[in-house]
Amino acid sequence: MAKGEQKARPALWGAIKEVFNWYPSEYPSEERKLLFKLDVSILVFACLCFFVKFLDQTNITNAYVSGLKEDFGLYGNELNYFNICYYTAYVVFQVPGLLLMSRPKLARWLLPTLEILWGVCTFAQSRVTNVHQLYALRFLVGMFEAPVFAGTHFILGSWYSGPELFKRAGTWFVCNPLGTMVSGYLQAAAYTNLSGVAGMPGWRWLFIIDGIFTIPVALIGFLIFPGIPDSPPPFFLSKRDIEIAKERIKRANIRRPGRLGVDVFKRSLRRWHIYVFLFCYACMILSSYPSGYMSLWLKAEGYPVTKVNQIPTGIYGITIVSSWLGTTLASIYPSWIIYTIISACSLFSTLCMSIWNIPTGLKFFAWFLFGVSGCASPILYSTVNTIVKDDSEERALIMGSMMTFGYSFNIWVPLLLFPTAGPDGAPRWRKGWPTTFVFYFLLWAGFITSIVLYRRDRRKNSRFGGEASSSEAESEAGEGVRTPELDGEERIVVESTNK
Template structure:
């Protein structure tokens, strides 16, 4: 009897592993498996590359700050926070308009690649700035051009995939967030060591040049392969049968195709609970997650070398990569709230350690690295939005845009109030910021569970 139970456990574990890596189930017809493969090659390749360079840039400004930018421009106030403030002001302003544009079939195929070209130009410009005001202007333009990329990609994924396949793709795509952040650290360390002074440029300037070089080929790939949504102009690699099958799959999953865009979209969205709960969740995620990425400031405060400051935080990003993929995949197999609960428990432990602060240095490293568990929280949340609001394409686009708009609006003032760079409550100690982050991590978990319960009740 014991042997039988043991065999069942082994079979159960084997079944779990098989399910995790099974992207093209044998139960699907051959034509459907082929369609999914085409979608993965087109959407995921461009989306992953696009997301990678975006987060490479978002981290570059922080890495540049600790690798010579601060000293070169004599930045001894809250300038690092103001770099983010200018970025997020533009990000907030252009979020909802960008999302509504990407929901339009004629625009959704071309919008992101076109923005990628403009984004690359401004990224190059950051390597030639001569004063802090020019950096503020560049960060504003970068925020404007990046606005629809994150939520827009989630919208595109939800327009082709559904169910477990959606969660798996969203998690795989999201690993490019920590991957770009991790690679930025290694690139900055290499640029600081090998390129400082080359061409008369500081090492931190070369990081933006490298980032810009990455961008233009990504934009070209997007113009060639990115499919937009099923009602967009058909790319060359899709047959009429592929598009018909894609629309049939969406109809079977009750995912409604885009309709007329008018004021009624706002009216019906505001009458439902979805936007209120999901926007609340994302606000909590933004506030609670802000300090997680600033291990480099603690390392600088502890006296580590520039190379160590850029490389040691990459362990957090490596953990983030694993949890982004594995956590989201498990959420497609088990109830998503269980994965959310497990990740939240680890993050709460890290927050408590940061509040105590005076703890052994090895435990401090463990606490910083455990913040990598947050990697699965965002893709699970957005995949849940795609699943819950699949019957109304315009409402789905509006909710995702609103999540980014209201969530990132807190980035404009919260860092200055709760996470200042200097002062008695400044980085990385944040005597006020860490307790607030702990509270909002718990509120994020509560809001997510509430959304699941409300959806099940309906």
Template sequence: MTEVKKQKPGNSVLGLFKEIFNWYPSSYPAAERKLLFKLDLSILIFACLCFFVKFLDQTNISNAYVSGLKEDFALNGNELNYFNVCYYVAYVIFQVPGMLLMSRPQLSRWLLPTLEVLWGICTFAQSRVTNVHQLYALRFLVGMLEAPVFAGTHFILGSWYSGPELFKRAGTWFICNPLGSMISGYLQSAAYTNLSGVGGMEGWRWLFIIDGIFTLPVALLGFIVFPGVPDSPKPFYFTSDDIALARARLARAKIRKPGPLNLDVFKRSLARWHIWIFVLCYICMIIGGYPTSYMNLWLKAEGFSVVQINQLPTVTYAINILASWLGTTLATIYPSWTIYTGATGGMVFSGICMIVWNIPKALKFVAWYVFGVSGCLSPILYSTVNTVVKGDSEERALIMGSMMTFGYSFNIWVPLLLFPTAGPNGAPRWRIGWPVAMTFHILLWAGFITSLLLHRRE
């Protein structure tokens, strides 16, 4: 049901296993396999590290909140939601401008590494805040600087890769989302246990310092190896033949290179169904997935220790990693709607458990962990956008930026209504929020299936 050319795994489990790990098909010429390897070493490694530290930072604020920040600043209301509001307001405002800049060949090579340096500085600064208002301001700056990273990386991947190779790499890259969240939990646990009081600082402050230490070397690597788009200035490790082959691959896959950036981009994008369906899908994904990352709040309410609160949710992230990598890979072999349907079924199961709520604690753990199967939903959706809209580079950038803009604009105010931290409907019970989240996961599935049907009709 998609344009992706499905690979044939053969009739055996061994054939399927080989196809899953077949990143450099023998049917490709040697020069093309070498080019893919160079792209993986440059784009994929930097993008994975960049995404890892981004989600390390994004999860830090929640882990810091349950590891002493709440008590140190006497936070007893919805401050955790307000931290996220500050972050996502900036994230929304700078999303489309950042994406359009990413589509410019002269800028795309340097934009992400430069932003990495700046948000590393802001991450260090979060370790030295003395009041909650300083933290609000820094979360805004971090959101502004991180805005183009997620959709921008998908755009870069779609500018070099196509078909099954794109899906596999998008899924591999996306595992750095849960991996960053997972490592953050272990780092916060270690910081709370071993670094509390060192240098006169609480343990939660050290997590931001550790994050900043990770960030700056990643930025330096980006300046050296990140290639931008094929029409960007050539990095040292690419030969002229490599660039010529990359452009020939784009022409063969009918991926159009960047053109003029003018008002016509908006006119033609709004006149097509792509932006409307894909933006709606991402809004549903954001709302439906919001509460699934707050298992630590449930653990805190249940009276688990700080170490357990930081470590037990990492199982969800491990499942997320497996689902992201395996789900996107299987989507190159089997129809992507089957993978989406299976993952949505898991989300509905966990949603029902949370709505009922009064269930055995062991089943509650299972429900939290099954939420991890959602890891394949986002990379499959964005790879589908790259595939469906490959003929218009500017429309593709605008759609991805708009998905993030409108998706996270809902993240600014919906959590305050549906997922408050305190109150009778507050975390982690969310009597109103859980039914709404499950409904939006079903709507996401319906929107994704609709996009495949419309694309097949075209």
């Protein structure tokens, strides 16, 4: 080859080293320093923000099984209604939030401001006197949290590319299960140590504790969160840092934000990306819904409240490891292989739950194995960032639409397939578990379809002399930027011309 040589995928030791290789030696020193600054600023705030988001999102389930149900006499589908209120707002405000996130002047301040607002709502949930107030507050929390997940993926995809992106997306996603995991321990501690303090039950203290976590994180965001490269820079990023960042995104063919208009929708609807990725995310949301309710099974089995809150945290511990390791391996090996392994584990667990009458030990194993699916989401979103990097507005629209489309099903499907009460209710779900099996399979099929279509587009651009594609390949080769193996082809590893 003219500019480099083809290199086989790394052996086991090489792969292990690559897992921890966040600042490649072939990068110029200035670029490595910039990456470190971005990691400290973006990842620190994004991880803390995501952590408290999932504390505040999932605390309702922990409160429900720790006394809220009995205090308010909630013996119907109220837990589902709490989630419906949350996800209705979450759906409605996704696309507007993501499109605002693509605006440089707003990108730096939007997430910290929203976090202040949902922190106030979290505090307010500790003082509710009836279930209707709780419905309203869950709606507000969902509205303010709407852009956090997809918006952070958008921010990451605006600064990073290739294996950098996959590794950081996986590390950031760790805070999803970590927040849920810690929420379980916090509720167990609140139930044990704070019940009756100041005349309040432990579940009310959980909301107060979560609010105390939330507000300081928002204040940190105002100081260190950089937004996107075209946003007003925070104090620690010099003019030269911003120049290097813009050179990097130009080199990786990541298109900077342009005019926001109706044409964004027109050109997005003409391409396959939005349809395939919306389908994938809807399947992901619906398939993952029941795996988060191990606590309901434990409660039905007669476990004490502290164990009901603590035992499910094992799932989130597995999710933490798989989120970090799986996304890193997807940046080294073909991502479709990693996704196939994830899907096989999820299908096995769902099959066990569909059968249901199995040994208790196997049922525990199946519950915990669901944790392996934790890396499915960051891999999918990193794939979107990589495939749609040539259009910033389309990328924001797709990511917001994925959340909107996926969670719009989460508003009503659980009422049909995953009712809390009744003969087919939680955690047996006679209809829900078999349907979940189908959704897991369709998710895998949709992801493979995206890889096949991406390979087709690359071959077509290459065959017909697509200048943008050729320029991208030349730029990536000449600058030493490595791309993830989305299509299973071997990388071209070359010496950087910047050295």
